Amino acid sequence: MPTRAKSTADIVLPLFNEAEVFEQTYLGLRAVIDKLPYHFTLICVDDGSSDATPALLRRLAKHDKRIQLIELSRNFGHQAALSAGLAASKGSIVLTMDGDGQHPPELIPEMLRLLEEGYDIVQGQRADSVQGGAFKRWTSGGFYRLLNLISGTHVMPGAADFRALSRQAVDALTSMPEYHRFLRGMISWMGYSSVVLPYSEPKRLAGKSKYSFGKMLQLALDAVFSFSLAPLYIGLSLGGVLLCLAVVEMVYVLSFWITGRTSGLAPGWSSLMFVILIVGGMLMVLLGFVGVYVGYIFQEVKRRPVFLTRRSQDGAKNRSGRDSKA
Numbered sequence: 001m002p003t004r005a006k007s008t009a010d011i012v013l014p015l016f017n018e019a020e021v022f023e024q025t026y027l028g029l030r031a032v033i034d035k036l037p038y039h040f041t042l043i044c045v046d047d048g049s050s051d052a053t054p055a056l057l058r059r060l061a062k063h064d065k066r067i068q069l070i071e072l073s074r075n076f077g078h079q080a081a082l083s084a085g086l087a088a089s090k091g092s093i094v095l096t097m098d099g100d101g102q103h104p105p106e107l108i109p110e111m112l113r114l115l116e117e118g119y120d121i122v123q124g125q126r127a128d129s130v131q132g133g134a135f136k137r138w139t140s141g142g143f144y145r146l147l148n149l150i151s152g153t154h155v156m157p158g159a160a161d162f163r164a165l166s167r168q169a170v171d172a173l174t175s176m177p178e179y180h181r182f183l184r185g186m187i188s189w190m191g192y193s194s195v196v197l198p199y200s201e202p203k204r205l206a207g208k209s210k211y212s213f214g215k216m217l218q219l220a221l222d223a224v225f226s227f228s229l230a231p232l233y234i235g236l237s238l239g240g241v242l243l244c245l246a247v248v249e250m251v252y253v254l255s256f257w258i259t260g261r262t263s264g265l266a267p268g269w270s271s272l273m274f275v276i277l278i279v280g281g282m283l284m285v286l287l288g289f290v291g292v293y294v295g296y297i298f299q300e301v302k303r304r305p306v307f308l309t310r311r312s313q314d315g316a317k318n319r320s321g322r323d324s325k326a
Helices: 022-033 053-063 078-088 105-116 133-150 167-174 183-190 213-227 230-258 269-301
Strands: 007-015 038-046 067-072 093-096 121-128 159-166 194-200 309-312
Touching: 007 022, 007 078, 022 038, 022 053, 022 105, 038 053, 038 078, 053 067, 067 078, 078 093, 078 167, 078 183, 093 105, 093 167, 105 121, 105 159, 105 194, 121 183, 159 167, 159 183, 167 183, 230 269
Parallel strands: 007 038, 007 093, 038 067, 121 194
Antiparallel strands: 067 309, 093 159, 121 159
């Protein structure tokens, strides 16, 4: 009786200055996948690291032929590095996880089982967080509530970039060429059958998080302006409110002329300046929103790649993230 061929599974690991921790992450990952009946490929994407991460990856790749190394030409960011790994993947199943040890590899067998049941997406969800403190939890929760309120796409609070995808879902995701990428929202937008897998986030094995407040803010802005036109509607609503106030003011002034009480109309420089400042401020806010959207359009029409590859294990160079697999 012929034996059943093993399925292929790729694991995409974006890395930026993780020389202190990745070898431990790799050993923990290997301890799990070595027991599973799949042909695994570990796609390690070096996102322009300035420490010993590239040397570590090359050393590990010499001893484990399952490692496929991709080096980006510079630091393009976490979402771009994930996109590079997804574009290079060929397996029937693709998993994405960070290399800092905070995505437990022990959940991989359960993720694969759920995909085998017919789901296209198995989304890891942080049940809690051991790092970041109350401020990070509060801002993260507020961001997801705001995004879900103003956009037509529901993004799960606590969703992480720890997930498993079917080949169909990966192909759909890599067919989206936008420059400003918020993968959690893009995956939710696709609408494929999905299931949530909660997990407790362990402490980092070493080092510190590369997601600074500035990077988190930029990701939040990318999400809001990529998935919602609400800022423009807010500007339009404020303009409508000001127009109504202007009509009320006009009626009020006309009432003095109709009733012959024009002597009661004392010139009011301060009130006039107040109205001018309010109107001017609202116009500037609205123009700012429009400017951001125009800037996003400008970056899209230039068609610059999401990432550039300096070197990959298969010898390809200068691979771009703007082709059909970006």
